[in-house]
Amino acid sequence: MKFVAFERAKQGTGASRRLRISGKTPGIVYGGDTQPQLIEIDHNALWHALKKEAFHASVLEMEIGGAVSKVLLRDVQYHPFRQLVQHIDFQRVDAKTRMTMKVPVHFKGEEESEAVKIDLNLVNHVTTELELNCLPSDLPEFIEVDLSGLKKNGTVTLKDIKLPKGVKWVSHGKVNPVLASAVSPAAEEADVPAEGAVAADAAAAPAGKGGKAAPAAKTPAAKTAKK
Template identity: 35%
Template sequence: MTEANFVLAAEPRKEEGRRNSRRLRRAGRIPAVVYGDGKPAESISLDVFAAYKFLGNEQVYSNVVTLDLGVRKESVLIRDLQMHPYKDEILHVDFMRVHQGELVTLNVPVHLLNEQNAVGVKMGGGLLHRALTEVEIQAPVGKLPEAIEVDVRELQVGESIHLSNLKVPANVVLVALKHGDDKEVVSIHAPHGAASEEEGAAAE
């Protein structure tokens, strides 16, 4: 968990609709909206260069962001980025207002530790397979982990790690487990040649 303060400047906007959104983008700004916390939704805009730099940081997606609107500030989480169908272009950003201690649900990345030193890879020649690159969690604002770390050093060929095997911080819940879905996170498979040989031997 980080104590960093993530601040993004924004400006209120009154004009809405596709035509005005296109006009904003031509002027170097990205249309966005802030909603939630029992308040009316508010249309805002972001400077395109500042937004791309800010949103390129993985940490901002699992931390509370402060939107600086000049005369006031809003504490928010980034909920959605609408991307252009085939260009690397952000068309719209959704922010959700939050307050300290509020229980929120979001996706955080899975970071694998000791990938190259995993026993099944280094000693067994196995192939590491990532089944999940992110997991959905539920946690209070202020207690959100930036990522879930998974140490694969002791993982052998043919073994796997599931959600139920993960160590998560206190107050953090893995949403899939709440619904009885113990997803595989990572595993080590035998090399294709070795697998074929084993199958052949079993057939004999």
């Protein structure tokens, strides 16, 4: 995905404010052997680009003054309540250096799974993004997870899928995270009476002769004390 940026000469709070008023967003590009570079981007073009998933999770081509370089989106600062991007950060990419990046997880096939079609389970997407380490050329735009084999109350974990060649998962101490799980709907559980309630009913009304429940024992009336 390609976008156009322009070199920014002035910096500081006042300069950035004037830039935003003129419809531009201030930013910076850093990393590699080159010094950090101040940039500005057309705000409307940037706003629409940020709505695309690929802009957040893939290697981007940034054009400045006719020169194109590979970068990653690293940080976006939004206005607290206005639809305004206040600042944006990019990191330069070295084609020969492994990089770490979070990519989204896409799920498919859950409607065809036994858990949904037969057992009417609900499917929870537990993990929606994965942090991966790889060379820039190996970075996938997303990881696709097939849920068509999901069984009743079953789960799909990271070990159940195969990552692309050259791509490693950054675990941060986790062993095998759950990506998706199937659970029975709450309505089914609500129809089943609690074990404690059944036991209480049985104790309150023991069976009499002929299998009929015996009436509750009468409480003897209290005697009036004689004067």
